[in-house]
Amino acid sequence: xxTPVVVVVMGVAGAGKSTVAxxxxxxxxxxxxxxxxxxxxxxxxxxxxxEPLTDDDRRPWLDQVRARIDQxxxxxxxxxxxxxxxxxxxxxxxxxxxxxxxxxxxxxxxLAERLDRRxxxxxxxALLDSQLATYEPPTDDEPAVSIDADQDLDAIVDxxxxxxxxxxxx
Numbered sequence: 806x807x808t809p810v811v812v813v814v815m816g817v818a819g820a821g822k823s824t825v826a827x828x829x830x831x832x833x834x835x836x837x838x839x840x841x842x843x844x845x846x847x848x849x850x851x852x853x854x855x856e857p858l859t860d861d862d863r864r865p866w867l868d869q870v871r872a873r874i875d876q877x878x879x880x881x882x883x884x885x886x887x888x889x890x891x892x893x894x895x896x897x898x899x900x901x902x903x904x905x906x907x908x909x910x911x912x913x914x915x916l917a918e919r920l921d922r923r924x925x926x927x928x929x930x931a932l933l934d935s936q937l938a939t940y941e942p943p944t945d946d947e948p949a950v951s952i953d954a955d956q957d958l959d960a961i962v963d964x965x966x967x968x969x970x971x972x973x974x975x
Contacts, residue, residue, distance in 0.1 A: 809883045809903055811874045812969065815890035816909035817936040819919040821954045821961075822887040825909060828962045830885040834974025836877065840888040843869035857935035860894075867898045878903050891939045896947060906949035907965050913937065915955055 814826040823839060830837035844866045848858055870888050877884040878901070890896045896906060911919075916933055943949035950968045952961055966973060 809878050809881050810969075810971065811877055811883065811904045812885045812907050812965070812971075813870075813874075813890055813896075813899055813904060814885060814887050814907045814909065815896075816911075816954070817889060817891065817916060817940055818933060819916040820909035820911050821919075821958075822889070822909060824958060825907070825954070825961055825965075826885045826887045828958055829907075829965055832962050832966065832973050833883070833885070833971060836882060836884040838870075838873050838884060838886040840866075840870050840886050843873065852932060855932060857932055857939075860892075863895065867895055871899050874899060874901065874904060889936065891936060892941045893944070893947070896943065896949075900948070904948065905969055906943060906947065907969070908943060908949055908951040909954035909961075910951055911954045 812826075812829065814822045814829065816822055823841075826839075827837055829835075844852075848862055848866055851858060851862065867888075870886060873884075873886060888895075888899065890899060890906060913933070916937075920933060943951070950965070952964055952968075954961060965971070
């Protein structure tokens with residue numbers, strides 16, 4: 806049996822976390838968890854009202870993401886989960902053996918354009934600047950790879966598979 810891996814696809818709102826993570830999980834034949842679905846309802850209401858989350862707001866959400874990661878790893882299952890993981894402290898809360906972070910980067914204008922086009926999601930463009938101000942890029946001592954998300958989805962997924970040394974499903 807191979808060692809399980811959990812890829813946390815991270816970045817600010819509009820970076821393409823859900824799209825990339827879904828495609829990556831499908832390509833690998835792994836389980837997928839949309840991290841936004843793990844937010845407490847109070848967080849969703851706050852973001853829908855255009856209010857940024859505080860560290861205290863994020864704590865129960867990060868605990869739920871970590872619980873999902875632990876569940877996969879304990880079962881010997883690999884998975885892909887989305888999580889903004891904007892600060893080092895948040896990533897430290899999620900980090901454990903077997904977890905790697907895939908950082909999606911885009912310029913502010915493209916992020917804003919994507920958020921303006923998005924419908925049916927609680928995270929609006931009004932919170933983009935707050936997220937960009939909060940963001941702390943991963944440092945060299947973190948298990949992370951950075952990818953330019955302003956390219957074809959297949960290219961992003963192929964780069965992640967290659968740079969993380971993963972094996973696609975047959």
